[in-house]
Amino acid sequence: MGVAISIENAVKRFGKDTIINGLSLDIKPGEFFTLLGPSGCGKTTLLRMVIGFNSIEGGEIKVDQKVINNIPTNKRNMGMVFQNYAIFPHMSVRDNVAFGLKNRKIPASQIEAQVDEILKIVKIDHLKNRMPAKLSGGQQQRVALARAIVIHPEVLLMDEPLSNLDAKLRVEMRNAIKRIQQQIGITTVYVTHDQEEALAVSDRIAVMNGGVIQQIDTPKNIYQRPANLFVSTFIGLSNILSGKISVKNGETSIQIQDYTVPMSQLSQEVKDGQRIKVSIRPEEFIINQADGAGIPATVKSSVFLGITTHYFVALADGQEIEVIQNSDIWDIIPDGSGIRLAVQPQKINIYTEDGNKNLV
Numbered sequence: 001m002g003v004a005i006s007i008e009n010a011v012k013r014f015g016k017d018t019i020i021n022g023l024s025l026d027i028k029p030g031e032f033f034t035l036l037g038p039s040g041c042g043k044t045t046l047l048r049m050v051i052g053f054n055s056i057e058g059g060e061i062k063v064d065q066k067v068i069n070n071i072p073t074n075k076r077n078m079g080m081v082f083q084n085y086a087i088f089p090h091m092s093v094r095d096n097v098a099f100g101l102k103n104r105k106i107p108a109s110q111i112e113a114q115v116d117e118i119l120k121i122v123k124i125d126h127l128k129n130r131m132p133a134k135l136s137g138g139q140q141q142r143v144a145l146a147r148a149i150v151i152h153p154e155v156l157l158m159d160e161p162l163s164n165l166d167a168k169l170r171v172e173m174r175n176a177i178k179r180i181q182q183q184i185g186i187t188t189v190y191v192t193h194d195q196e197e198a199l200a201v202s203d204r205i206a207v208m209n210g211g212v213i214q215q216i217d218t219p220k221n222i223y224q225r226p227a228n229l230f231v232s233t234f235i236g237l238s239n240i241l242s243g244k245i246s247v248k249n250g251e252t253s254i255q256i257q258d259y260t261v262p263m264s265q266l267s268q269e270v271k272d273g274q275r276i277k278v279s280i281r282p283e284e285f286i287i288n289q290a291d292g293a294g295i296p297a298t299v300k301s302s303v304f305l306g307i308t309t310h311y312f313v314a315l316a317d318g319q320e321i322e323v324i325q326n327s328d329i330w331d332i333i334p335d336g337s338g339i340r341l342a343v344q345p346q347k348i349n350i351y352t353e354d355g356n357k358n359l360v
């Protein structure tokens with residue numbers, strides 16, 4: 001089921017600019033793999049290297065162990081879906097989907113059945129005879145997806161396929177894409193700069209910045225254990241606090257102002273007094289009374305959002321942070337209240353002071 005893709009030390013230059021500099025990653029057969037990162041980090045460039053629109057200046061791209069660097073795009077057996085749909089405006093839905101089959105010299109007698117099957121999978125069989133101008137954005141993207149998968153490619157590549165859709169349709173379409181990918185079991189590489197979309201659809205995510213992989217992991221691990229401060233702040237909301245390590249009588253703890261949190265097992269070696277950055281998600285704080293345990297803080301303002309309430313609070317050193325609580329278990333805490341913010345040790349991520357390494 002599906003093919004494996006292996007990228008080894010890939011290099012891409014445009015003129016003097018090196019956009020991808022020795023990048024490696026492995027994608028498993030049938031995996032939904034997402035390249036996620038800020039605009040300009042090289043996601044599209046890498047995707048275009050996989051399909052062969054971009055040449056490779058160094059390293060190798062392999063499909064099931066076979067190097068494909070010099071194989072032209074039309075021999076790679078890959079389907080691609082673009083942000084702007086790229087469907088033919090003068091052809092009906094049926095003709096758009098049948099196009100690739102005709103190109104591959106599939107007998108006319110088989111084309112109709114194959115088109116019908118794929119249109120059912122992407123749930124637009126009732127629109128078979130429509131022209132693209134009479135379709136919504138979501139329907140057009142379903143046509144583009146049908147056209148990419150009707151040729152039974154080994155790999156499906158998608159470059160920001162939902163960017164042109166409104167927010168509600170994006171959620172509907174990302175669920176549809178995920179379902180279809182699982183149904184046909186095709187190895188999929190998906191590019192997005194939308195972190196929620198990446199968390200929702202992916203088996204694994206590669207977070208990129210400046211052409212360099214920052215972390216490759218499952219959505220849950222990326223969110224809960226970001227490998228460095230870049231990933232921590234790029235994915236979801238993070239409060240970054242300064243602190244230090246304390247090692248006393250063989251017991252390790254971290255200190256954030258006068259709040260001490262015991263940390264029984266850190267994966268990396270640490271020294272007493274070592275300065276650290278601490279990252280805590282807004283929803284992981286426990287709000288205590290001013291005389292309880294935690295970091296002293298003052299509520300500056302709050303926003304009630306139904307399920308949750310967001311508090312903007314100031315710490316003693318003036319830093320402002322965000323705290324999110326479930327609304328139903330708290331009365332809204334008035335502005336100006338003194339509180340303390342506690343957190344469970346396992347909900348904390350601790351980084352070297354330069355932010356490059358997670359010590360947990």
Ligand code: ATP
Pocket residue numbers: 014019037038039040041042043044045046193
């Ligand atoms: P976005 O989310 O905005 O699409 P991206 O992560 O996909 O961003 P790329 O499109 O891969 O980023 O671009 C990465 C860098 O490579 C950018 O600095 C871009 O200007 C540069 N670049 C891309 N294509 C070319 C090209 N054909 N010639 C020269 N530079 C290019």
